[in-house]
Amino acid sequence: MEEFQGPEPGGQIMSENRSLELSQRKWWFSVFFCGFLIFAGDSLVMLLLNFFYVQDNRSESDRDRQYRGTWTQALIQNAAFPILIPLFFLFPLPKQSPETVSDQTSNRRHPFLRVLLLYVSLGVLASVYSKLYALAKLYVGWGILVSTQLILTSLFSAFINRLKFNRWIIISIIFTLAADFFGTPAFSGTPDEDESDTYGFKAWLILIFPTLAFSLSLCLMQLGFEKVLVKTKRYANKKVFRMVLEMQICVSFIATLVCFVGLFASGEFKELKGDSERFEKGKTYYILSLVGLALSWQVWAVGLLGLVLLVSGLFADVVHMCASPFVSLLVVLAFDFTDDDYGWQRRGALLGAVLALASYFYYLHKTKKKEMAELNKREHNNSEA
16 A cells, blocks of 8 residues: 655666556555455444344334434444554554655644644544434435435545546446445334424435535545645655554544543433343343444444545545445345345346446556556656667
């Protein structure tokens, strides 16, 4: 995941070509690995959430209890970040050349304050979308949430990250929206009774704000990697996996503090004992399900941040959404929900997800191939000179 650093002038041509080839192989491996983490995290989160709400009998609850426990879910989404701390110290800092050190010393302006501001703002955004997503999915489900999210991520990527759209990215976005719309997994937290009156102004606000906060956070993370962390002295203009762990740990720490305050300020902590007693499988399974959710959220977040660092926030969101048809299949196999099967619509959604990923990966392949062609062209010009 490190950026390619060419050899000194006068080095052998084959060494530079070989170095770029190895760098691209590492990059592709990192992209596929982070994509696997997203798929695994999405699958585990949805399976455990369905298990949790089935055992809690949430769909059969009265309206007063139907929408409770959202601060707890928001806290669970962020609180397991300490498991990443040992991994953080396993990844070394990149080596710094004397030229890089002098450049960083002469150009830096209050880097600590910039990094602190970045992490605090992202942490607050994470707490906002964690809380409101936990509430919104009980109102409107998953499908419309994630579809709105990708549209906003595309807009923010264009304005904040200056992402240049081409036909392959646009095709990928269209297929992704279709795949998510038809392939959204079933969710047991949605009430069975007629809740049509909840789809009013309040419900739409709860829908818009979490998607807005999440999409904005993805683009700000990409901006933070490229404009803040990379330019700090310790990373010396190199992108390394340690950045992902650092950002996830710090952002989750801030979000956890905010969620703790919300949990106690709202009085929701008083309901935890009753929730564990109502859990059909007992307190042990209640605790295990929450622990499993917390760990699964961290797996998902590390994969998502990894793709933001390697490619872009938009690509990370596309991969996240393309996991929906696959997750739907796992939910159908694991649970016996009424009127939930893997029919032709979801099979078509799975095909759409494959086409969406293939389109975006083809664009990335062309980009990397262009880099290699430009290097070969420079080598040819140098040899002629």
